[in-house]
Amino acid sequence: MKPWIFERQLDELKEELRGAGFRAFTARQVFQWLYHKNNQDPSTWSNIGKADREMIAELYECECRPVLESRGDDQGTRKFLIGLADGLQIEAVLIREKDHYTFCLSTQVGCALDCAFCATGSMGFRRNLSSGEILSQVLTLKKELGDYSGKLNLVLMGMGEPLLNYENLARVLRTISEPDGLNISPRHVTVSTAGILENLKKLEKDFPQVRIAFSLNAPDAILRAELMPLANRENLGDLLAHFREHKRRRRLTCEYVLLAGVNDSPAQARQLVRLLHGIPAKVNLIPYNENPALPFRRPDEATVEKFRAVLVRHGLTVITRWSKGQDIRSACGQLAVSTANS
Ligand code: SF4
Secondary structure, three states: OOOEHHHOOHHHHHHHHHHOOOOOOHHHHHHHHHHHOOOOOHHHOOOOOHHHHHHHHHHOEOOOOOEEEEEEOOOOOEEEEEEOOOOOEEEEEEEEOOOOEEEEEOOEEEOOOOOOOOHHHHHOEEEEOOHHHHHHHHHHHHHHOOOOOOOEEEEEOOOOOHHHHHHHHHHHHHHHOOOOOOOOOHHHEEEEEOOOHHHHHHHHHHOOOOEEEEEOOOOOHHHHHHHOHHHHOOOHHHHHHHHHHOOOOOOEEEEEEEOOOOOOOHHHHHHHHHHOOOOOEEEEEEEOOOOOOOOOOOOOHHHHHHHHHHHHHOOOEEEEOOOOOHHHOOOOOOOOOOOOOO
């Protein structure tokens, strides 16, 4: 089977093409077509000679993974079901914001962390996605935007825990920031994590500009461990100490999914204020997106507002995210593929 070209970083492609007798700059041209121009058909790459184009098509598979299904809502959110070469499926979501687009990308098929409120967690874990499988999602969503050349934000917040797929995540971050490729600055990338401290430190060292979103979801360690089993292995105190000590260029984002009657009382809001003391952070409050298969409910607006007001009164920056895409089950914690992956 031919190698898939999206698994190659630019320096690797250069090396391979040089070994196959190509000129030094051909790899850059190929990258420009694949990523910058989002064209994966070598026969149309007009600035590369015909013989070279044919040879590249012989050496590499150049197509993105296929979209099996896509569903949109009237606010500009569209969810894509993407088929992988081994028959598994993943989801990626395109979200229209006021002045830009956000791509919500998956990094694993399923997730091993089994958070009690999460549809992806309830699927179990199948495997990590390769760097090519993550990049292919970006290109698929970008195609949907036609010739749009404005701002894009990438959030690694879809299916899976990105920091448990660190090597491939790092490869993706290097390729997307490549000037001959997508040329997306790591400043426009957010990695959302439940808190894998060792790999978080690696990410902060290797890509200091990447934004971190920490999925907190509880105002104390005991409730957090009930909701997020990972918290039994990764100590919340150690994570918070790290967030206090580590100097970062951008404020940490703390994600807090509000679950009715579980973590949404004013007393718990006050606990949360104490927990975050000394951490330069903003809080994203995410009223839960209900899933019929899971027992949690979304709090009403008045409860959400009371919780928010406590945080604001204590000086925290708070954004309430009434997630987009609920109609098409693409909001936070709703991504799950149940058919081919089971
Ligand atoms: S919330 Fe995130 S970390 Fe937890 S199970 Fe879902 S995808 Fe995994």
